[in-house]
Amino acid sequence: MKTAYRQFQNVLDQLKQEGLYKEEQQIRTRQGSKIETVEGGGCLNFCANNYLGLAGSEELVEAAKEGLDRWGYGLSSVRFICGTQEVHKQLEKSLAAFFGMEDAILYSSCFDANGGIFECLLKDDCAVISDELNHASIIDGVRLCKAKKYRYKNNNMEELEKCLQEAQDARIRLIVTDGVFSMDGILADLQGICRLADQYDALVMVDDSHAAGFVGKNGRGTPEACGVEGRVDILTGTLGKALGGASGGYVCAARPIVDLLRQQSRPYLFSNTLAPSIAAASLKALEIAQKDSWRREKLEENTRYFRSEIQKMGFEVIESTHPIVAVLFYEAEKANRAADIMMQQGIYVRSFVYPVVPKGKARIRVQLSAAHSREDLDRALNAFRQLAGEVAR
């Protein structure tokens, strides 16, 4: 065996020792509120990003099948050579229209979208100012560009303002934030960010992966929820969460920005076109997100009910209105044990411990869906109630 292999194995052993080794649950069924895992049997799923309940839906399976028949399996090309079909252009148009932006551009994933933005738009005489809790794909994307990098404490507008002052000489200043911080379920302070962006002549970029399709009165995301629509310059998001749950990402922005990305954004230029069946089904998902307002309302109602009931039981949760509910256990060992006990009771939730969340802030992240019935929620709440006895808080 080559010596490097032994060293990789050592890293893995270390992860196992520290309780950081992630085991994958294999699922036997479609995605949904009720799933069956190979190891744990049937359970209620409270850890998917399936906010609108579309991931396993018959409607999207049908739309994807029709897309498959109409457009074929794949394009064997990047977009600019021979990989653009009408369905891709339609989806870009619909995304731009839905989010109220001039234009949109598709990527294979939002990870790729975020990976391809900064290096393309910002050069070494520019500045990028990033929230410390931003998603890994933003962090990686920022790393790839030569702009001067600034980081501010989560949602801390004083620190953001200091960064902007320090970056006054930069040719372009870009503030970038997650719309929703996924470990806490809280929204970015977009009012504060947009106010400072105006004051210091900066661009604003929001990654709304955990909001697109369901946050805000019409599901247009955190800019709508925060009342700053029209003031966000770049909106990225995924088709892999509420909007169907398969894959794909997008950037919505003013035309010159989208045009420049099409010319020079590396993941767009050098990675294969999104499968047309997914583009077709994503169009359907977008249509459903707009037409079926009951899904958003049900999700909101589920979120309200669950948050209020779990707090009544004395659990400490991070205050918000988002369907990501962070239930704090503080100690990693407690959070891990709690998740195991929940699974034994047929409730699938995940624990998150350091380094994914700060040390001493271990938690269980519950994610609600429009697919959950009141009975599903009560079963999860009952499991938490029993847990309260077993894992001292």
Ligand SMILES: *Cc1c(COP(=O)(O)O)cnc(C)c1O
């Ligand atoms: C999930 C997520 C992504 C990644 O999206 P993919 O399309 O799965 O690559 C990017 N940013 C944020 C904020 C996310 O939550």
